[in-house]
Amino acid sequence: MNIIIMGCGRAGAELAKFLDADGHEVTIMDIDASSFDVLPSDFGGMAFLGDATDEGMLKKAGIAQAGAFIAVTRDDDKNAMTAQIAHQIFNVPKVVCRMYDPLRAEFFQSLGLEAISPILLFVQLVKEKLKDN
Amino acid sequence: MYIIIIGGGDLGSSLAREFLANNHEVLIIEKDVARCEQLKDELGSISLCSMGSEIATLTKAGIARADMLIAVTSEDDDNLTPCEIAKRKFNVPKVIAKVNNPKNEHIFVKLGIDCTANGVGPVLENIKVLTGIFPLARLLSFKEMESELVLVKVHNSSLVSKSLEDLPLPAGAVVTLLIRQGEGPKIPTPETVLQAEDQLVCLIPSESEESVQAIFASNQ
Secondary structure, eight states, X not given: OEXXXXXXXXXXXXXXXXXXXXXXXXXXXXXXXXXXXXXXXXXXXXXXXXXXXXXXXXXXXXGGGOSEEEEOOSOHHHHHHHHHIIIXXXXXXXXXXXXXXXXXXXXXXXXXXXEEOHHHHHHHHHHHHHHHO | OEXXXXXXXXXXXXXXXXXXXXXXXXXXXXXXXXXXXXXXHHHOSOEEESOTTOHHHXXXXXXXXXXXXXXXXXXXXXXXXXXXXXXXXXOOSEEEEEESSGGGHHHHHHTTOOOEEESSHHHHHHHHHHHOOOSEEEEEEEGGGTEEEEEEEOOOGGGTTOBGGGSOOOTTOEEEEEEOTTSOOBOOOTTOBOOTTOEEEEEEEGGGHHHHHHHHSOOO
């Protein structure tokens, strides 16, 4: 599957590495060229310098052929906007975005977006750990 | 009315000043602490130093009773989120977004934020008017009427000595004002005869912009 990831931070790079190794065609985007330094040397996907809030850039990155789009920049609003562009304008079948703010995650989920809050997940995990004891 | 403005830059603070002068209640949400202090000095305690796209902030700002939310930061994604929250979660009656990248305007519309002010267009059109060499410049868009108020200038010498009623203007076009060098502004009549360099303020259907431009364009 063709997968586009917006944001080459820790999460983005880790996802890119994993999905590439899993046999997917991965394109990872970021607005900062030096962010791609964290990609492993044997990364077989494409690193694409550009902003996913720009439709033209998304087209160049191959969004029309993408089976999935994942937005993991550090900016919740940027993730929400790019995910909505992928979902509503380009009809990408699977769209996931990260939302640090749990309330915003809940809000965008109510609009039909797959928004994941790492904070809520962490809280959930800690709760379960505490239950085990 | 109670109006929440996201972004306290030049545009946000100027808007706030206008609303205050018209006796409206205003709150500016600005993320930059130093800018917030400046706003306090300039406008009094009408700013909240926080992120405008956080639901907690908007709730604290009293968004549930807001009549209007206007997002005018310099980042399109920072404008989109508060508008979506205001419209979809809190049913704010009027939501307006400044769109910095004109190419993003249709994205906002598609996502249900249909009141958009393009940050580039008005300046562009203003400069077109100032240059004096464009046959048509947009002055104002009336989206609900699907009409544009435009300023056209007679560049086409074959129009000189013709009367307004002889121009092939599209159906529904209204010529509202004649500006002629050396004379005061006049309300034209169908019999008004055009002179070189005359300027007309017209209300035209949006889709006819190109054909109107072609009528007035230089014939060289």
